[in-house]
Amino acid sequence: MQRTQAGWTPPGPGRDADRERGRMATAEPSPRQQFLAFLHEDADTLSAEIFARFFAYRPAARAMFPANMVEHRAVFMDVLVYVVRSIDDPDAEPAMMAFLSQLGRDHRKFGATTEDYSAFRKSMAMVISQRLGHRRTPEVDKLLLLLVRATTELMNAGAAKDTGPAFVEATVVEHIRATRDHAVIRLQADAPVPYRAGQYLSVRTTLGSWRYFSPTIPPNPGGQIEFLVRTVPGGDVSGPVVAGTRVGDRWRLGAAHGSMQVDRDAGGDVLMVAGGSGVAPMRSIIVDMARFGENPRVHLFYGARHPGDLTELPTLWRLSITNPWLTVVPVSEEAEDPWWLAGADNRYEPGMHSRQTGTLADVVTSYGAWSDRRVLVCGSPKMVEATVDRLLAAGTPPGNIAFDPY
Template structure:
């Protein structure tokens, strides 16, 4: 597209970015004034939704003038359209959204919003809503599924393992995460990773840590009970294992969930290559999954397990203990990224396969630190896989 399109949309981005919170808040006020019923599609708090909207709008305005990036942009918008089915968005709602957004941009731009700029902006917004609506209308299968809680285990004061059985097995693969909504916070969605591979019985297990200030995670740990019905929506994520290569799997905290699902899937194969697992937490008593991993390693000689804790003792409120020697696994003290980087680097120096794949799961800081440490240790960046952070 021409330079005038790029300059025009860059100006719109600049004006919106000057006061992003005000712009998004005013947009939603305008949208709900035009169609009050749309407010019921969202949760009680709009903070997450507002941030997400601004991110998508900013990306659209940046990417639209570059025709070379349209394929990626369309793919992103299509996924957003499929994701929005869970909110109950109707096809006609996209027109209301588009008109409200154009009106808010016009109000923000003032006299700068001439006919040419209005035309360019309208084209970008019509592409956005058109792709999302089309993807939503052509998406296969239901928008959501339901699953009933059948077991819940409090592993510590801020961590729980929840098991459910879905009415129909949700379409996902081992290593992916699902969008989840709980009855305590309806219409609020969070991403949770199943710790077991998909199965025809619809059995699911999630590991959830209560995040300080996190409404949904705290409700799951503190309030979820057997019999609760959760809603499940789209699956996301690309964590996979290439069975032809040796693997190093790194799991921090509840990041063990998707890694465990991958390991259980790998255990079904007869040709799985040697795999080293590093599972780390802050305190040794938080290594709740260590016994299960030890049993898995005991029946699968291709798997070696190293558990890592930053501290060698527990705080007073954590009573769980771990005896690594009795479990026949290694226990290292230190930061997970440092232990992994040191041992993987030493293995490479000793002649380990240079094409060993590494999969990391955990918090965003843990993933970033581990990735950086591994690259410094000599692991090619292309061999390191993790979900977006």
């Protein structure tokens, strides 16, 4: 099973957590366990001190970070825990190194320099060793050294490897309010945007904060790009983007991430499960595949809360008419639209696969295990977790599943 997300959130425990817990219960804690316990002990103060020290060394770097650092510091501590768990673990270390390298590439958009990495390295080493105090041993010090080097040097090296521009500027040329909660945003970039169909981009809107959005169309030399954005209630960026984006707004499009794709040469048919705006990368992959006459069979379950939320259905339906390898099954949790979505249901056309009612997890697994398919899942974390769990329970081999939680 492959979680393709490679942005800020580390991709899950690097080390077998149960194995660690078992060892902890029976024997003296290992240096790694002591270090992990220390990181968990007072994570908030530790991260606050590291960043305070860093900003004292590099005052100009403060502008790279959000005004409210609480969430950022929490994610930073998750990264430290992930790295410590993965160090010297042959199963986990390569993924950890790739993750940090990609994180470094992503940080180019903030303008992070080698001097910043070196100041951060110094800040981490000083604050952590001071706070470890009497718990320092040669083994713990070795872990600290590896942690500090991994986080700063691998990120800096990852950034240095990427020689293209850190971001491409783009102008909003169209904003379509598809429903109350969804908008399609089309942009004309100043230069072609480097990504692969199925990947997502780090995007900075006029609101100033960076978020991930997945293009709904494949890359093209003209630099045209389109996103489908859904309002997350209470969110800082998504709601204002859906409601307030204006033609002429300038956005920044940063590094591409993610490895969700259909390898046409690998053979085997494909099951796609997309919830809400999670349809964006699937649509991009399908549009890309439509360039070829022959393709693996693709079965797409496209789900949302209400029938009228399935804003991409007409496009996908038309694609399925002209591409016989594609089957699109609409799914909605509710059978009827609420009154404020009334009229949106006119997306349903005669001949379309009849809409199924239920959660994506229920509907998809009601057809069996799909054990012969390569499976791509994308949508909200809750939808992805439920769908992946149910597929595994139904007998889908874990190695066949790739997913991107939004």
